[in-house]
Amino acid sequence: MGFLPFDLDASVTDTPKPTVEWEESNCLLCDGRRWSILVEAPDPAPGCGGFWFAVVQCQDCGLCFTNPRPSPRSIVQFYPDEYLPHHNRPHPGRSWWRSLWPRRRASRARRTVAWHGEGRLLDFGCGGGGFLERMSRAGWQVTGLDLSEAAVERVRSELGLSALAGSLPHPALPEQAFDVITMWQALEHVHRPLDVLRAAHRLLAPGGKLVVEVPNIDSLPFRWFGRGWFGLDLPRHLTHFVPATLTRMLERAGFQPDPVTTLRHSNWLRASARLACRLKGSGLWRGWLRSKVGSGLASWVAHLTGRSDCIRVTAVKAQPGPAAQAEVGRTAGAEAPVRSSRVRRPPGGRFRST
């Protein structure tokens, strides 16, 4: 599939383009090679070279993913120092990220999980460590993990908490070392999400829980805003989940997922409206959604119809037993075919960006 970077606008045209190492990927869920383009969108961050990226949808299993994409070595340059999730406290000075990012992006509800087991918690993609800090105060034995060495260093020095740089699998983390693993808006950032989930499965004690929260591309906000949808965030978001593909990937990693729930974020809607206005120009509808009243009402419509743009699922590592072990062994095999009953139709009108 061809790919060319396009200029977003004249001001970006003058920005020197960084050297990027590109890679094409097979489907990250079923390893298929048949896909169709769902949407093309620019990197919304200024100073990132004015590249455009494509999100494709696998025609076999329905997974959406960014393809081609910067290699793991190249993706780092798309995370500038002021990238807000890497900071526990607001970055000094006025930053574009602060102007775009919802002020309360993290809902208060998601920031707690019920006590489980011996209270050993790993936060994958811990960023600035805000969640780690809250859970530590609640008595949990916490460890953070993040690709950003700067963010990890801040967690250690500013919060005094344990944190490691890197991804999963990680050589310093032994098997069955945790009772809960959380992935708040993190799984969509990794190049090999299935491998990350399988590593998380090994890290959990029997009966341990994994909590995953990601943007939902099969949402009304994506339909409304298209390439201006805040949840795309290309190229930092590499996998674009919907409830069915998230569930299926968890099952393939050996987990038993609960039903997926949707979360309502009116501030996400306002952020999308601001971005869409910048990319497409402000219209009556997008302008109205920038208001608190408009975004509040629209977010309720999306939530009550089950098409909100944020989804969360809790998945359990089954207690050891003959049946569970057989299931884990089966689903851990990378070559296990996706069952036809789980196959999602290729994108139709409902799922096509405007």
Ligand SMILES: [Zn+2]
């Ligand atoms: Zn697939």
